[in-house]
Amino acid sequence: MDPRVREHAEIIAEHSTGIESGDDVVIRMPKEAEDLAVALHEVCGDRGANPVYLNYSKRADRAFKRAADGFAEPDHVRALYEETDVFVIARGGPNVTEDADVDPETNAAYNRAMEDVKRERLSKTWCLTQFPTSGHAQLAGMSTAAYEDFVWDAVSLDWDAQRERQAELVEILDDADEVRIRSGDGTDVTMSIAGNTALNDDGEANLPGGEVFTAPVRGSVEGEVYFDLPLYRYGREIEGVRLRFEDGTVVSHGAERNEDLLTGILDTDEGSRYLGELGIGMNRRIDRFTYNMLFDEKMGDTVHMAVGSAYPETVGDDNERNESAEHVDMIVDMSEDSVVEVDGEVVQRDGTFVFEDGF
Amino acid sequence: MDPRVREHAEIIAEHSTGIESGDDVVIRMPKEAEDLAVALHEVCGDRGANPVYLNYSKRADRAFKRAADGFAEPDHVRALYEETDVFVIARGGPNVTEDADVDPETNAAYNRAMEDVKRERLSKTWCLTQFPTSGHAQLAGMSTAAYEDFVWDAVSLDWDAQRERQAELVEILDDADEVRIRSGDGTDVTMSIAGNTALNDDGEANLPGGEVFTAPVRGSVEGEVYFDLPLYRYGREIEGVRLRFEDGTVVSHGAERNEDLLTGILDTDEGSRYLGELGIGMNRRIDRFTYNMLFDEKMGDTVHMAVGSAYPETVGDDNERNESAEHVDMIVDMSEDSVVEVDGEVVQRDGTFVFEDGF
Numbered sequence: 196m197d198p199r200v201r202e203h204a205e206i207i208a209e210h211s212t213g214i215e216s217g218d219d220v221v222i223r224m225p226k227e228a229e230d231l232a233v234a235l236h237e238v239c240g241d242r243g244a245n246p247v248y249l250n251y252s253k254r255a256d257r258a259f260k261r262a263a264d265g266f267a268e269p270d271h272v273r274a275l276y277e278e279t280d281v282f283v284i285a286r287g288g289p290n291v292t293e294d295a296d297v298d299p300e301t302n303a304a305y306n307r308a309m310e311d312v313k314r315e316r317l318s319k320t321w322c323l324t325q326f327p328t329s330g331h332a333q334l335a336g337m338s339t340a341a342y343e344d345f346v347w348d349a350v351s352l353d354w355d356a357q358r359e360r361q362a363e364l365v366e367i368l369d370d371a372d373e374v375r376i377r378s379g380d381g382t383d384v385t386m387s388i389a390g391n392t393a394l395n396d397d398g399e400a401n402l403p404g405g406e407v408f409t410a411p412v413r414g415s416v417e418g419e420v421y422f423d424l425p426l427y428r429y430g431r432e433i434e435g436v437r438l439r440f441e442d443g444t445v446v447s448h449g450a451e452r453n454e455d456l457l458t459g460i461l462d463t464d465e466g467s468r469y470l471g472e473l474g475i476g477m478n479r480r481i482d483r484f485t486y487n488m489l490f491d492e493k494m495g496d497t498v499h500m501a502v503g504s505a506y507p508e509t510v511g512d513d514n515e516r517n518e519s520a521e522h523v524d525m526i527v528d529m530s531e532d533s534v535v536e537v538d539g540e541v542v543q544r545d546g547t548f549v550f551e552d553g554f
Numbered sequence: 555m556d557p558r559v560r561e562h563a564e565i566i567a568e569h570s571t572g573i574e575s576g577d578d579v580v581i582r583m584p585k586e587a588e589d590l591a592v593a594l595h596e597v598c599g600d601r602g603a604n605p606v607y608l609n610y611s612k613r614a615d616r617a618f619k620r621a622a623d624g625f626a627e628p629d630h631v632r633a634l635y636e637e638t639d640v641f642v643i644a645r646g647g648p649n650v651t652e653d654a655d656v657d658p659e660t661n662a663a664y665n666r667a668m669e670d671v672k673r674e675r676l677s678k679t680w681c682l683t684q685f686p687t688s689g690h691a692q693l694a695g696m697s698t699a700a701y702e703d704f705v706w707d708a709v710s711l712d713w714d715a716q717r718e719r720q721a722e723l724v725e726i727l728d729d730a731d732e733v734r735i736r737s738g739d740g741t742d743v744t745m746s747i748a749g750n751t752a753l754n755d756d757g758e759a760n761l762p763g764g765e766v767f768t769a770p771v772r773g774s775v776e777g778e779v780y781f782d783l784p785l786y787r788y789g790r791e792i793e794g795v796r797l798r799f800e801d802g803t804v805v806s807h808g809a810e811r812n813e814d815l816l817t818g819i820l821d822t823d824e825g826s827r828y829l830g831e832l833g834i835g836m837n838r839r840i841d842r843f844t845y846n847m848l849f850d851e852k853m854g855d856t857v858h859m860a861v862g863s864a865y866p867e868t869v870g871d872d873n874e875r876n877e878s879a880e881h882v883d884m885i886v887d888m889s890e891d892s893v894v895e896v897d898g899e900v901v902q903r904d905g906t907f908v909f910e911d912g913f
Contacts, residue, residue, distance in 0.1 A: 226585035240621025245628035262599025269604035271637035278630035
């Protein structure tokens, strides 16, 4: 086994989730990531935790969704997660478009049925990570070997140092009322974050981490956003997304490719037309776009916004949390002709922060 | 996908388990059996059932068991099975000796910790089946392609016709008091089955099926058994097992190979020294030993006995059920110099039943 796999498992157990004796752990991974699952089982044994191993198979999910007439919440899966302390999930696989022929309404109906299960799962300590496999390497236009280097370099960052650097941005956002983001001709959007909490993502719930994120105040988002980066959703690429917000909700939308899929996402429920997250990427070890949200959204010269559910920890007690079965991140490239303003002050210009060299 | 995989999934859903709308289904398979898992997900979708997909990985189990200092019952796994209606598990994989270096005491301790989980699982509708992969093909001394034919031929038997033929033996055993089994020099054992129930295995809990089985009355087994066929347990081969019974319990034992593993099984708990099952194989499509209990015990000229837990459905209301964390089947070849007597009448000689041609 590649020694970096064991290191990956150790980082998940020690840094990301803090697996302890007696913890009930769910490990959900595609079969191509079996090495990481094996290493995690060993780590669970070392720490006195109890693992159960779920197969994350897009082939199986696709077959089920296409055959079903409708979906109900599975009691057994809900019961599993109710008793779970730590949930570790890895992406990977030979083909990122494996579920490209499931129609958007079917996916939306499935997500609605699974909403309580998802909420239960996210209420536990969890970590989403990546196993470097051929499908995501191909998506990034990289050899599998080079992609392995890319993933494991990003995962094995010095997370303590990263947290300290990110704390400078957290401090700025914590007292802030209004954020305005401008980029090129397509993006000029304003939102309130007053009363909400900015979190320092140092590689816990997401591995790799490397962003600062918060929730927009529900109803406060105004303006237009053009998302430069495509996103893969259910194995299909949605490209050139434009969203126009009024009173916090998406009042018009468009996409240059697979707009029907975007429409399906926005039509999932009431909350899927509101922003649930504003995130600012700060991980400079992620030095290229790989068309994989887990990495792209952490890049140093990006911001991302997610339609759908807001993370409870980011929403202040006096503010309403946006709830939805969806949470779909989309990225704006801030490397050129771009500005982030907080309460009228420029805090980032063309990807460089006010507290960084070269600002 | 091989069309026989879809047929296999249909037989599991329709004949073996009767999956219905609203059923919560656990599908546990090694990654090499993903095709069967995919087909089962499709069948679950067709029928309105809710699948969850567990990875049955001996590599992961081995890593966990070797690293752990001790074992506790995992609450999340118990909760999962409490809410489960149907449990489907397939064996398979590239190496049947994948867990050969886990020591017997560790396996016994693990099984004790999992005893309630196992009992919960077996209280549901369940099906154990085989996916034809290279490891079991090698064990059988067959090419993988020939082994695929062997497995799928046995799985796709006419189960209605098989059930009718087996009913003749069930009728004999249902009213019987005493069974005596003699084979060669090594085996002469007597047991009572009075008050217990003989079941007709037509491919439900085991696929392939093809046996009639019951429980010996606890405490009634007397005599010696030499088991001709080796058994694989935790990836190691136990060969030439001899057991001597007095008052139903194993008072001495030996094995020509890996006796320590046999000792570990017998020392698991009090019930692991009692017989929990007597089975008589009747599936003539299984035409060779493949050193795989799921198949070997169904062969027409074999009987098998299991130390450990008795199936509740086989134990009469007035009899005590033997309970144990173990259930380990062992086979006696009855093809030569062998007789099964029921209440003093010969019902099988050299593998041929009293109701068959050639008796």
